[in-house]
Amino acid sequence: MTEWIDVGLITDIPVQGSRVIAGPAGDIAVFRTANGSVFALRDRCPHKGGPLSEGMVHGNAVTCPLHNWVISLETGQAQGADQGCAGKIPVRIEGERILLAASALHRYAA
Amino acid sequence: MPRKLVVVGNGMAAGRALDELLSRVPDAYSVTVFGAEPRVNYNRIMLSPVLSGEKTYEDILIHDDAWYASNRIDLRCGVAINHIDREAKQVVGADGSVTDYDALLLATGSSPFILPVPGANLPGVVSFRDLDDVEAMLASTRKGGRAVVIGGGLLGLEAAAGLAVQGMDVTVVHLTPTLMERQLDPSAGYLLQRAMEQRGVTIRCGANTQAILGDARVSGVRLDDGEELPADLVVMAIGIRPNAGLARAAGLQVNRGVLVGDDMRTSDPDIFAVGECVEHGGVCYGLVAPLYDMAKVAAARLGGDATARFSGALTATRLKVTGVDLFSAGDFDDGGDRQEVVLRDVARGVYKRVVLKEDRVVGVVLYGDTADGSWFFDLLRRGADVSQMRDTLIHGQSFAVGAPMDPVAAVAALPDDVEICGCNGVCKGKIVQTITGEGLTSLADVRAHTKASASCGACTGLVEKLMALTLGTAFAPATVEPMCGCTDLGHDEARRLIRAGALKSIPAVMQELGWKTSGGCARCRPALNYYLLCDWPEEYEDDARSRYVNERVHANIQKDGTYSVVPRMWGGLTNPRELRAIADVAERYDIPTVKVTGGQRIDLLGVRKEDLPAVWADLNRAGMVSGHAYAKGLRTVKTCVGSDWCRFGTQDSTGLGVRIEKFMWGSWTPAKVKMGVSGCPRNCAEATCKDVGVICVDSGFEIHFAGAAGLHIKGTQLLTRTATEVECIEVIAALTQLYREQGRYLERMYKWADRVGVDAIRAAVVDDAGRRTSLFERFVVSQRKAQVDPWAERAGGRDAHEFTPMANLKLLEAAE
């Protein structure tokens, strides 16, 4: 059975923004899109490790602040011609609260 | 020996008549043209976009000096004809000149009607007819203030929208209870009123002007209910009257206008008349399409064609206010034998009204969606029987002919004789034939060969669709490069529409300008955020989510996700206290690298994000603020030691650099701006490879600009010289403001200068003192909100969420 960990309120994250969660195996970026969806990815760009939490969120994607790769929030995959994946962490919303799948937090060791 | 043709008046009708004549009989006449205006031939219709700043005078020229020279036409600009001697066949000019003619063409146009109320001739009361009027209006807009436009017709609304875009507080005074009461019913008039109000124009319907107030200059308008509206500028746009005085004095038959027959001859067979000065069949026209027809007939007759006839014309009009679509044609008189069909879609802001008489369209008004204008106008002109499609008529062409069509298919379905360009009377068949026959591939070619879309430009979209249809994939529209994949608009267009539509938020821009994505992307959002910030400095709230990370957290991100912190050192000066504070901060927060930058200041590299607010608080305490090393804004002002110490220094270059930096820090610009001030031409501050550089000399200050030394090495160009520091700072601020207003996002100053031209920039910020002052003032206004230290704000708690994790789960593993 999946164990879910409460990491905070949706409203802790700015709309079209992101917050960082310090995880046991590195930082996690949690995103909130303009239409209210919440996604979580490992906070490391598949290109050269840029912090995706610092990128600009548009639609269901984020543009990495270091070299402008565009990463899908739904899959973690780089878009367009670029190749690579930032690990995706399953998210569950209960009311106003955000829960992340505990198992996934450990999976991506640095 | 060619015959002598004299043309009186050099407006739109005269210009077209000459075109037509030259294309028929280039050598039959030796031509002399007298124009009362002191300039060549230009497109009067486009004065509205010149007023709103969307076009310049150069953009709207029709015939320049070279054209007259190469066609051997003797043009006498600024010379009015005062007298015609029909016996001697001579005209007498205001300059005393006497010129013989064999044939005379009158094209004197019309004059704006001026309300006969007290004060109507005060300075500051203008009409809207020629370039002088537009220049007078633009001169007023530079001072800001209030304008009252009297008359809410097409011309008045175009004037009001233009003045509002230029920053004036505008009120339109209109006599009847709703706008365009003849064409629009009251609720549609309200739609138009609301659209104007959204552009910042106040509309006062049912208001009658009783007097214009003021002593030496206009100060207001009094309405007949006693209310007084303050005004620094009053524009009269209540109608026009044909200029027929010259003809009347010469004994020609004149009614309201100069009477002409179908051959465009006046009562004297050697004298022709065309344009708004003419009355034909009881009608005086006020739009270019019929005037162009007249010009064609007159030219044909002058060229010996005895069959050409003008038999009157139906006209259609469009309002040229960017973002407001209004099309109207035909006749709207009520009458028992008329029926009307109205469609109203409040949510989309669409209104359509078709007036029918005996199953034929006699009038049509489209508001909000004018795509079917040509189609309806064609039905109207042909007098087509529409009884078969009566039920769906109002929904337009795609409905009437079957399934909804894509726009190109809709154009394909139009009959060949449908008129595409109303101004020039060019039909679809003619355009298609010319494209194929002449092998045309660009819009400019089609304009040159057919004149379609060359006057008011409203049909440009249709012409482009016809080109796409005819040429298929070979047609590459002369597109501007779009800002990004979210829109087809280029940066300049988007910016123009933001100003014209008074759009004041990113969602409003995306909604009104039809963004194709729901929330933009990392390319367009920062650009829009900048444009809005620059255009509405006092109202717009910066959108942090549309800022690149460095500008959001006010430090430079490094490759390992840490940040660098660069405090300002004004003009490169520092002192022991600042140095001590920097040393303390570096030790206290384990900052690994302290480096002197290429910009004469100190960089602290490798700061952890969560430490940033504390680092800033410590630096603030020692009096230091953000150096904006991360900003598309003012970066550094490098200086040399100057006259305080250096044996060659001519002026206090360090002091001037500090003053410039203190005045200009915090301003956002399209791309970064770096400056330098050197105390003598040895140029130790490297001022001549900066965006703006000052070289001090004995007599004052040389201001250079448009340099760079990054990806491209560009030496600066000399902008001007000033005698005093005060003037020097004014010029630099005005230059920066012009760049802020015209530069495309991420376009460095030297690229902007390459694009718009150094001369144009110099003309604006050096030669035109009024423009410089207003640019300077706008810069000052925007600095009021910009000069807040972003570090102090964040050290004080703002945006705390940026600097702390939302949750810490590091110990999770241990706990499990």
Ligand code: SRM
């Ligand atoms: C720190 C500094 C290097 C140094 O250690 O000396 C520096 C560092 C960076 N420069 Fe620079 N430039 C620095 C002086 C310069 C200079 C010299 C100058 O200003 O006199 C130039 C050439 C002059 C010019 O700009 O024309 C310069 C031309 C560039 C360019 C090329 C710009 C161009 O339009 O061609 C970039 C790239 C860009 O801006 O897109 C750039 C970009 C950068 C960035 C911001 C790269 C980035 O995007 O992360 C570096 C940030 C490092 C950081 O975190 O602080 N830097 N850079 C200098 C900071 C000056 C300051 O005090 O603010």
Ligand SMILES: Cc1cc2nc3c(=O)[nH]c(=O)nc-3n(C[C@H](O)[C@H](O)[C@H](O)COP(=O)(O)OP(=O)(O)OC[C@H]3O[C@@H](n4cnc5c(N)ncnc54)[C@H](O)[C@@H]3O)c2cc1C
């Ligand atoms: C702001 C504005 C917007 C407009 N928008 C549109 C539009 O969208 N669509 C449209 O169809 N129409 C529009 N019009 C109307 C259109 O511009 C006129 O119908 C057209 O210019 C009339 O042409 P014309 O040659 O008869 O007169 P003009 O263009 O006025 O030319 C007459 C010229 O003769 C000169 N002149 C007069 N008397 C003498 C003399 N005695 N000796 C020498 N010179 C003399 C005048 O100085 C003037 O330059 C607009 C007009 C204005 C002012």
Ligand code: SF4
């Ligand atoms: S030259 Fe500028 S951008 Fe390049 S590595 Fe050095 S600091 Fe970075």
Ligand code: FES
């Ligand atoms: S590290 Fe993300 S794009 Fe290079």
